[in-house]
Amino acid sequence: MISEDLKKLLTKINSEFDPILIRCIPEKGAELDNCFPLVESKVAANGGDSVLGWHIRESKLLVEAIFHTVWKREDGELIDISPKPVPTKEILFVQDPCASYEGRQIDNIRLNILGNRLVDDLIEVCEASYRLQNKGERAYSTPLL
Numbered sequence: 001m002i003s004e005d006l007k008k009l010l011t012k013i014n015s016e017f018d019p020i021l022i023r024c025i026p027e028k029g030a031e032l033d034n035c036f037p038l039v040e041s042k043v044a045a046n047g048g049d050s051v052l053g054w055h056i057r058e059s060k061l062l063v064e065a066i067f068h069t070v071w072k073r074e075d076g077e078l079i080d081i082s083p084k085p086v087p088t089k090e091i092l093f094v095q096d097p098c099a100s101y102e103g104r105q106i107d108n109i110r111l112n113i114l115g116n117r118l119v120d121d122l123i124e125v126c127e128a129s130y131r132l133q134n135k136g137e138r139a140y141s142t143p144l145l
Contacts (some may be wrong), residue, residue: 005113009063019056019094026083035082036101039069048073052099056092061119067106105134
């Protein structure tokens, strides 16, 4: 069942799809936070396709959509092959057929679910950090760590 908060986030990202749980099978030796070239290489080596969309994360403070791509196997199953900082068995993912990736970083979409001003401040800090880290040519590189 989709929570009301998640419904609001899906409206904010203008999604026409429901989120689905997909398995995580990370590629050994792959970089963190670099899903786009990783999936492109996987498609070239093993067939299938790249599916753009949003990795959805929910916490007690906010719901967040992270621009992401996953591998679609030739049998149609979607698999997240990108390693995560904290290993996980599955993610919530929503496809976005209107999305395109042109090598440029795209900021997360965040929604305060508490109505708490401190969460608004946290979101503002995240957005300011994103703008700073992705100024000029840095927008086309792996995020700063």
